Amino acid sequence: MQVKDRFLKYVSYDTQSDDDNLAAPSTEKQLVLANELVREMREMGITDAAVDGNGIVTGTVPGNAPDAPVLGLIAHYDTSPALTGTDVKPRVIEGYDGSDIPLDAERGIVMKVSEFGMLRDAVGEDLIVTDGNTLLGADDKAGVAEIMTAAERLLADPGRPHGSIGVGFTPDEEVGRGADHFDVGALGADYAYTVDGGPVGELEFENFNAATAKVTVTGQGIHPGDAKDRMINASRVAVEFQSMLPERQTPENTEGYEGFIHLMRFDGGVEEARLAYILRDHDAEKLEEKKRVMCAAGEFINGKYGKKLVSVELVDEYRNMKEQILPHFHLIDNARRAMEEVGIEPNVIPIRGGTDGARLSYMGLPCPNLGTGGQCFHGRYEHITVQSLERNVELLMKIAEIYAKRPG
Numbered sequence: 471m472q473v474k475d476r477f478l479k480y481v482s483y484d485t486q487s488d489d490d491n492l493a494a495p496s497t498e499k500q501l502v503l504a505n506e507l508v509r510e511m512r513e514m515g516i517t518d519a520a521v522d523g524n525g526i527v528t529g530t531v532p533g534n535a536p537d538a539p540v541l542g543l544i545a546h547y548d549t550s551p552a553l554t555g556t557d558v559k560p561r562v563i564e565g566y567d568g569s570d571i572p573l574d575a576e577r578g579i580v581m582k583v584s585e586f587g588m589l590r591d592a593v594g595e596d597l598i599v600t601d602g603n604t605l606l607g608a609d610d611k612a613g614v615a616e617i618m619t620a621a622e623r624l625l626a627d628p629g630r631p632h633g634s635i636g637v638g639f640t641p642d643e644e645v646g647r648g649a650d651h652f653d654v655g656a657l658g659a660d661y662a663y664t665v666d667g668g669p670v671g672e673l674e675f676e677n678f679n680a681a682t683a684k685v686t687v688t689g690q691g692i693h694p695g696d697a698k699d700r701m702i703n704a705s706r707v708a709v710e711f712q713s714m715l716p717e718r719q720t721p722e723n724t725e726g727y728e729g730f731i732h733l734m735r736f737d738g739g740v741e742e743a744r745l746a747y748i749l750r751d752h753d754a755e756k757l758e759e760k761k762r763v764m765c766a767a768g769e770f771i772n773g774k775y776g777k778k779l780v781s782v783e784l785v786d787e788y789r790n791m792k793e794q795i796l797p798h799f800h801l802i803d804n805a806r807r808a809m810e811e812v813g814i815e816p817n818v819i820p821i822r823g824g825t826d827g828a829r830l831s832y833m834g835l836p837c838p839n840l841g842t843g844g845q846c847f848h849g850r851y852e853h854i855t856v857q858s859l860e861r862n863v864e865l866l867m868k869i870a871e872i873y874a875k876r877p878g
Contacts, residue, residue, distance in 0.1 A: 471622070472619070473615050473856075473860055473863050474562075474856045474859060474860075476615040476618055476619055476711045477598070477608075477611060477612060477615040477854075477859055478560055478562075478598075480503065480573070480611040480615055481558045481560055481606060481608075481611050482605040483499075483503040483506070484495070484499055484549075484555045484558075485499060485500045485503050485547055485548045485549050485557070485607075485611075485641070485739055486536070486548065486549050486550070486554065487500065487548040487549070487550075487551060487641065487642045487644045487645045488645065489609055492855070494525065494641070494648070494650065494687050495642050496548075496641070496642050496645055497548075500525055500547065500548055500641045501521070501525055501641075504521045504527050504639070504641065505521060507519075507547070507614070507639055508521050508527055508529075509522075510618065510730075511527075511529045511618070512529075513551050514621065516529035516625075516637065517698060518619065519528050519637075520843045522651075522653075523591045523655070524641070525640075525641035525642070525648075526638065526639070526651060527637075527638065527639040527640075528636065528639075528653075528654070528656060528657055528857045529626060529636075529637045529638060530619045530636055530658065531632075531635040532625075532634055532636065533623065533633040533634035533635065533874070534628060534631060534632065534676075534874075535631045535633050535875075537632025538631075538634075538697070538818055538873050538874040539633060539656050539659075539661060539873060540633055540634045540635070540636055540659045540660050541633055541635050541636070541660070541661060541663075541869070541870060541873055542563040542635070542636040542637075542638060542657055542659030542661065542662025542663070542835065543617045543620070543621075543635055543636070543638070543665060544617075544638040544640065544662055544663070544665070544666075544826060544827065544830070544837065545610045545613030545614045545616075545617055545638075545639055545640075545664065545665045545666055546613070546640045546641065546643030546644070546648050546826060547610065547611060547641065548640075548641045548644050548645075548648075549605060549607045549609065549644065550609065550644045550847070552605070552846040552849065553604060553605045553848065553850060554603075554604050554605070555604060555605055555607055555835070558600065558604045558606065558607055559604070559809070560600065560601075560606060561598070561600070561601060562598050563596065563598075563599065563818065564596045564858070565594060565595075566589075566593055566596070567589060567593065568583065568589065568747055569583070570582045571597075571599060573599060573600060573601060573850060573851075574603060574768065575742065576640040577602060577603075577604075579602035579850065579853050581599065586658075586682060586846065586851060588592035588669070588758070588846075591669075592853075592855050595855040595856065595857045596855060596856040596857065597851045597853060597854075597855050598853060598855065598856065599829070599851075599852075600850050600852060600853075602850050603850065604850065605847075605848060605849055605850065605852050606844075606846075606852035606853065606854070607852075608842060608843065608853070608854045609666070609842075609846070609852070611850075612665075612842035612843060612854055612858075612859060612862075613664070613665035613666050614639055614695060615859065616859060616863050616866060617637060617639075619722075619859075619863045620867050620870075621637055622744060623863070623867060624870065627655035630674055630867070631869060631871055631874035631875060632867075632870035632873070632874045633870065633873055633874050634658075635659075635870060636659040636662070637659050640652060640826050643825070646680070646788070646824075648826040649788075649826045649829035649830050650829075652826070652829075652830060654835045656671075656836055659835060659848050661798060661801055661835070661836050662827070662830065662835050663801070663805070663827070663838060663839065663842070663866075663869070664827035664830075664837055664838075665839075665840050665862070666766070666826070666839055666842065666877055667821065667825070667839050667840060667841035667842055668841050668843075668844065668845055669817070669843060669858070670814055670841050670842075670843045670858045670861050670862055671789070671814045671815050671816055671817045671841060672817050672819060672839075672841030673816055673817065673818045673819040673839075673840060673841075674818070674819060674820065674825075674840075675791060675795040675796075675807050675818075675838040676752060676790055676791070676800070676820040676821065677752070677788070677790055677792075677820070677823065677824045677827075678751060678752055678788075678790065678823060678824055679750070679751055679752065679753070679757040679788070679789050679790050679826065680748065680749065680750055680757075680786070680787040680789075680824050681748075681749045681757060681761060681786045681787055682746070682747065682749070682784070682785050682787060683731075683745075683746075683747040683748075683764050683782060683783065683784050684744070684745075684746055684747060684782075684783045684784050684785075685711060685741065685744070685745040685746075685747065685764070685768070685780065685781070685783075686742065686743075686780070686781045686783075687704040687705075687707045687708045687711065687738070687743040687745075687779055687780050688704060688741070688742055688779055688780075688781075689701075689702045689703055689705075689739075689743070689779070690741075690743050690779075691740040691741045694858070698757075698810045701740065702775065702779065703740050704738055704740055704741060704742050704743040705738035705739060705740065705743045707743070707771060707779055707780070710771060711767055711768065711780060712733060712736075712745065714770065714771075715767060716731065719731050719760070720732060722842060725822075726820065726822075727753075727820055728750025729749075729750050729752065729756055729757065729760065730750055730751075731747055731749050731760055731763075732749075732750070733745060733747055734746045734747060734748055747764070749764075749784075750822075750823075752790055752791075755803050764782050765784075766780050767780075767782075768780035768781065768782045768862075768873065770808055774782050781846070788824050788828040788829050789828060789832060790828070791827060791828040791831040791836075791837070791838070794831035795831060797836075798836040799839050801836060802838060804869060804872050804873060804876070805838070805840065805869055806818070808865055808869040808871075808872050809865060811872075812861065812864045812865055812868050814861060814865060817841075825837075825839045829848045840865070840866075842859075842862060843858025843861065843862055844858075
């Protein structure tokens with residue numbers, strides 16, 4: 471199957487994860503695609519393909535280079551809760567001409583080149599976009615499709631040298647739990663790459679340290695007509711809490727190595743309000759400072775009102791993988807070399823996000839990240855080109871070949 475067809479097939483599956491459900495996987499619908507991946511893997515010759523009770527799919531591409539290390543290739547198949555992934559209707563614009571793209575003309579949803587300048591890099595290529603009403607799912611079904619296609623081609627070409635390859639697909643990465651139940655030993659890999667990033671050529675071994683914050687504000691409701699000196703409006707207190715956080719430390723005001731505190735959701739009434747945040751920073755101490763700022767804001771408000779109105783619950787998610795990758799820098803050198811050999815310009819940058827690879831690196835499996843070719847993830851403007859999908863398949867095969875000829 472061509473990688474384009476495989477990708478278009480996978481995005482038709484609704485695999486949105488749910489950060490409010492702590493089950494594994496967080497949504498049963500993710501398992502529908504998981505089982506289909508297992509079926510396809512077995513069909514192409516990965517005889518040990520299986521999905522476990524937590525929705526993690528694994529299998530082994532047998533190698534033909536006995537001295538090569540076992541390489542892992544990992545992606546996640548869930549999609550972000552940020553926008554619906556139900557009834558995705560991808561559209562392929564063949565030979566994209568560089569003009570603005572009406573996604574949903576009736577609703578006036580247009581992807582403008584003036585706002586999305588990366589579209590200029592897609593001119594002449596076959597561009598896959600949404601219909602403006604859902605996300606696309608390139609994050610990370612592009613990575614899944616690329617790994618599956620690379621595996622199929624390696625199995626069909628016994629003359630191409632490669633070591634054994636452990637394939638892994640995870641649910642719930644988008645809610646920070648993709649690696650929670652991952653059995654590194656069962657995968658059997660010495661080193662791995664996640665395929666879960668942006669433009670082709672991205673090579674990443676630094677990611678955010680990450681935490682979440684759930685803030686609950688308890689108010690005191692009473693009839694508005696009798697409210698003077700009695701009512702405590704939880705939503706107004708929540709707004710007060712938010713106003714105490716650093717105004718410039720938000721995603722829309724930061725870049726590169728700058729971290730942020732991001733308000734993801736606000737649900738409130740008079741009696742209770744809930745705020746959900748994600749906290750990110752490449753520097754671990756700066757992340758701790760962001761936690762202290764949030765706790766201090768809650769303590770200040772509680773002191774001001776003379777009672778505990780605000781509770782702040784902090785949970786660590788993942789850490790910067792850099793210190794785990796540096797002792798195995800051949801992972802970066804070999805990926806860079808593979809890119810150059812297949813005509814891709816390497817772009818080594820910090821991840822302004824996280825991947826399962828960050829968690830796996832601290833579980834004993836050094837695992838930097840490769841771009842997929844997708845852009846503008848988690849929203850209606852998400853897109854990818856067919857040519858990017860193809861280039862990444864060639865890259866994965868070349869990395870496997872390099873490790874067969876030049877073990878770590």
